[in-house]
Amino acid sequence: MCWKKRFWFLWNARLQPPMPDASKGVGHLWNHNALKGYHYFEIKTIRSSNMKRITTLAFFACLILSISCNIYKEKKPSQVHPQLSPLEKYVAAPDTAFRYELRSTLPGKGYTTYVLYLQSQRWLSEKEVKNPLWWHWLTIVVPDEVKGGTGLLYIGEGSRKTELPTAAHPIILQSALATHTITAAVHNVPNQPVEFTDDDFGPRVEDELIAHGWRQYLDGGGTEADSKWLARLPMTKAAVRAMDAVQQFCKEKTQKEVSRFTVIGASKRGWATWTTAIADDRVVAIAPVVIDLLNVVPSFQHHWQAYGFWAPAVSDYVREGIMDRQNTAAYQRLIETVEPYTFRKRLDLPKFLINAASDQFFLPDSWQFYWNGLVGEKHLRYVPNAGHSLSGSDAIESFVAFYHAIVNNEPRPDFDWKTADGNILINTDPQFQPDSIWLWQTANRNARDFRKETIGTTWTRSPVEFSADGKYKLDIEKPAKGYAAFFVELVFVGDGPVPFKFTTGVVVRPEEMPFGDYNTTK
Structure with a gap:
């Protein structure tokens, strides 16, 4: 991330307007069925007889940077980062919608849970969607004793109708207590339901809205401008902005700092786990869960070769005509934009892939299309007798072992x-x-x-x-x-x-x- 952007996020965070009242039509979120944003620019001074002069120079340096960053803010993302992918450009683009507010404090034995209302961005415009503002519940667990600067972000699902959470998600609570680290869960990713203005389908959720975006992208010809329809982009930005909020809030409220993150998410959020690592260098380890679909094209062919039909779990993509367009140039550009396997050489961080051996979406031998192509430290687990939800399994405990080793820099079995x-x-x-x-x-x-x-x-x-x-x-x-x-x-x-x-x-x-x-x- 360039130094201008690092400084801009700190400066912008200090100038945020007051939060709107969520009770006045904002909505609520989180019902779990079964996060390149804020960095700070620091000017260090030296204790000497020239302290006053150095401090003055530092002040004017900040002023110049501020002016420079205001100019930067007015540029379009493609002008600022012409070398970045559409995914990275979208995540890097400033968005004045970003803000957060503490809504609830929940004391616990050895920890405190904070629930924040978070606005991550606006996706598309009111001409294209009826609710462009993306907002989320952000639940943060802070142990009484915090060790180190590594934190955890869990990318979770939900909807706008879900009430304020009254407890932390088990995965972040268990991880916090086992490691004495700050952990967080951002809910309602993607922000749903989404109702497109020129769409007779009605409100869309999960794969319904993702598949619709894929069709819009393909119908437009698959240009870079068409990438605005791809929900993976705002899903990634939601995770990044959640990390920004965790860092800012914890420093302000608890005087604790989180400098790096392990990210975990399941299914669509598992895909977003990969893309968050692509977009943000604060991510030092990942655990994509039940997203056994890297290298999409041969994986989908394998799906058909095994079943002779498309399983009901992928029916949204079938209905939108996606499967019939896999050999088109536009589809290839779509894959190059959002498919983690495209970026695999950059994803050399520690990764733990947790899959279901009896997944309704993916075949259990899909690993053959991506595993050997992944670089760096990698671990795999297929959970027996588990479907896509992983309900009734010990998947959380398995992740905690990995996260504990990451936090404490302990060797992982190989x-x-x-x-x-x-x-x-x-x-x-x-x-x-x-x-x-x-x-x-x-x-x-x-x-x-x-x-x-x-x-x-x-x-x-x-x-x-x-x-x-x-x-x-x-x-x-x-x-x-x-x-x-x-x-x-x-x-x-x-x-x-x-x-x-x-x-x-x-x-x-x-x-x-x-x-x-x-x-x-x-």
Whole structure:
């Protein structure tokens, strides 16, 4: 981020107008079903006989920067950052809608929860949407004893109708207490429902509004100007502005500073977790959850080849005609704008991908289209007997182990694995051996379909005997009829409150696909 922008955010934050009263038509949010913004510019002085002169120079330096930044504020994002992607330009663009206000303080045993009303931005105009103002509940947990400057941001869902939260989300509360760090959850991402003015569909939520934006982008020809329709952009900015608010509020209210963030989100918010890391260098680690769709084009082809139909979970994209336009140049530009895999070489930060082995949206072997292409530290977990919501699983605890290690700069377990000829080959570190190893497997005699509504909770596990050299070759018997799937889970007891659980990718046998490619019509 350039120094002008860093200074602008501090200066602008000091000049925000008073908050509007949310009771006068602003609305409410958060119902959980199952964050490049504020940096500060600091001028340091030296204690000497020239202190007065140095301080005066510093004052005039700030004044000059202020004037410069006011000029910068009037420029369009494309003029300011011509080298950035449309995603980064959108996030970097100043927006006077940004402001926040404390609405509730909730004392707890060993911590305090603050609930803020946050306005992150305006997306589109009133000519295009009936409610361009994006607002969110921002819940912040501050332990009585805060250690270090790392914080957590959870990107959550919700709607404008949800009342003021009366408790912290479990993932930020557990993480705060386990690590003594400041944690936060920003709700209503995307800000929904969204009602487009020239749209007979009515109010849209979740994939309904994202798919509509994709169609508008494609209908416009996929130019950079058309990227304004892509909801991933404001979703990312909402997360970034939430981090801005956390930093400012905590410094003002608690005199605690958060300088870096781990970001976690699920499903669409999992996609936004990736894009937040792309847009903001304060993000030092990420945990995208149940968004097993990196490298979208081959992943969707694989979806069709396995099922021979589009699963109901992706019906919004089918209805908007997106699937028939995957071979177009405009679709390729769309992917280059919002698809995290496009930016994978920049995403070398620690990452923990948590997926559901029986997801309704994604196939359990989708990892094969992106895993080897990811760079830097990476960890994977497929949660057995879990659908897209991950309800009833220990996914939160698994994340807490990862976050605890990030906060305390503790080594994370690492092992090499690959697949070959239907086998899973694992090579562990002799100095960091797992405490247990499990082979998970399931089968479907009728179809290559492992969605939870199809097979239920039929994943079973069996222990794997330890190998003295730390090398393993595992497989399962090819079924006489239908398909079988398996993966390997390695459990490591570390210094945190709960053990690490990492897995290999899922392997399906036989490897032959039951259906051919999907033939697009455009």
